[in-house]
Amino acid sequence: MQNLWPRIEGLLRDAGRDISRPARYLNHEWGCTYKDDADYHFCMIYPDTYELGQPNQAVRILCNVVNAVDGMYAERGYLPAADMIDLMRREGVPAFSLESCAPLHEFDAVGFSLSHELVATNVLEMLDLGRIPLRAADRDESNPLIVAGGPCAFNAEPFSAFFDVFLLGEGEESLPELLVLHREMKQAGASRTEFLRAASHLEGCYVPSLYDVLDKDEAQQTGAWVRPKYEDVPANIVKRIWKDFATSPAWEPTVVPFAELVHDRLNVEILRGCTRGCRFCQAGMMYRPVRERSADNIVSAVQRGLAETGYDEVSLTSLSSTDHSQIEEILRRLNRGLDGKGISVSIPSQRLDSFGVEMAELVAGGKRGGLTFAPEAGTQRLRDVINKGVCEEDLFGAID
Known part of the structure; x- marks a missing residue:
């Protein structure tokens, strides 16, 4: 070539x-x-x-x-x-x-x-x-x-x-x-x-x-x-699902760029799929069923990824990271392991309930990471239509 x-x-x-x-x-x-x-x-x-x-x-x-x-x-x-x-x-x-x-x-x-x-x-x-x-x-x-x-x-x-x-x-x-x-x-x-x-x-x-x-x-x-056009060609195409996701290593070899990126941080995928069923969400349907990696897998991947890339921020990515059954343990272990190292931990937009707020308080290392709470729509009628299950009181309560 x-x-x-x-x-x-x-x-x-x-x-x-x-x-x-x-x-x-x-x-x-x-x-x-x-x-x-x-x-x-x-x-x-x-x-x-x-x-x-x-x-x-x-x-x-x-x-x-x-x-x-x-x-x-x-x-x-x-x-x-x-x-x-x-x-x-x-x-x-x-x-x-x-x-x-x-x-x-x-x-x-x-x-x-x-x-x-x-x-x-x-x-x-x-x-x-x-x-x-x-x-x-x-x-x-x-x-x-x-x-x-x-x-x-x-x-x-x-x-x-x-x-x-x-x-x-x-x-x-x-x-x-x-x-x-x-x-x-x-x-x-x-x-x-x-x-x-x-x-x-x-x-x-x-x-x-x-x-x-x-x-x-x-x-x-x-x-x-x-x-x-032909009898041997399937009439219906069935999407592929990677059934080994949960047991696969959360660490993926990563290229460290010369240029600053839009999302310039270490990304570790902790969960695939979502059970929320929000009516506007294509990804929630596409990536079903829900599969999650273990806390040990995720914590070791973060530690290895930070050591091999030099990033000072890590994002625990998924469609709804606070739905991970071990998210509290994961955040507490990462906070202990990263204490004093100047490394921040972030997760995608968080739920507007008491558990989401509790998790937001754990999203901290040596540096405070960013927090995102999504109102999802401008009126309660529309939030109900799209099946979000949150209200303005949840939003203002989370902010407080």
Whole structure:
């Protein structure tokens, strides 16, 4: 694969004053992974700028699980800022990965994390800048496999023309499975079409080209908007659930960036899923069932993560961290272990009840962390409609 770094370095040096935050495009951050002996190359892209994408836990997790497979190398990729995109187009430089600075179009597969709907145009920009045909129907054997996952993959049809494969649900197992199958079939000389047909049989894998989109009348008659073109292609796609989450290590190898990030701290995922059932919450439905890691697992992960990264703040992340059955024990142990070290502990927005307030008092180390209490809506009627189960008295009581 080409190494574009000499050209990128030249752009940053010659136009450095005109390019904002050039550290976005540098390589060799602390904690990067390099695999010189890999025969299969995958680039995991967060379709936004580095400071937004680097703290994303999905990118970190999926790169780690792919790199754990012998012979496979996962790199990171981010959308350059508008000023850099203009310069790259003017100079004829394609989109590139971060670790090896290789052009996107030379990878075996490229994955996108679709975290919200507004990244749709960023995906197209990245594909075009990477010299990859935008539409899946226009790609041939010389182009990389284009894969999507994340929250927006659950509503795949608006994106369907641009992706070869969607992975629905959690990707810790499905992404390596898909890429291993792709590598094996490519090495065996299988065509792109043959691979996509085989991939459709993997649980959680949706291949849009193997389905017809129905019109409104047909959809009303059949109760579905898409129909398989072939009998062996599944009519229903079932999301993947990583059943080993609870027993897996809470510590994930982490890259320490050169540039300041939007969420510039150590993140440790303590819980996946939520039982609250708030009616506005897509994630609460997507990541069910609830699975939680043990207090020992979490505390050891925090201690190791702080030692290996040098961060002075740690966030215990989940959809509702105070719902963890051992959250009080976890916070008390962390406070004892971090006492006097100048390290703060934070958790996402907290419940507006007495337990949430009690936990807020424990969110302290050598430094006081931030606290967030969410009113959720401006009126009690609307809070009831969305099933929040809190009132203004809870909010003001929490503040007091």
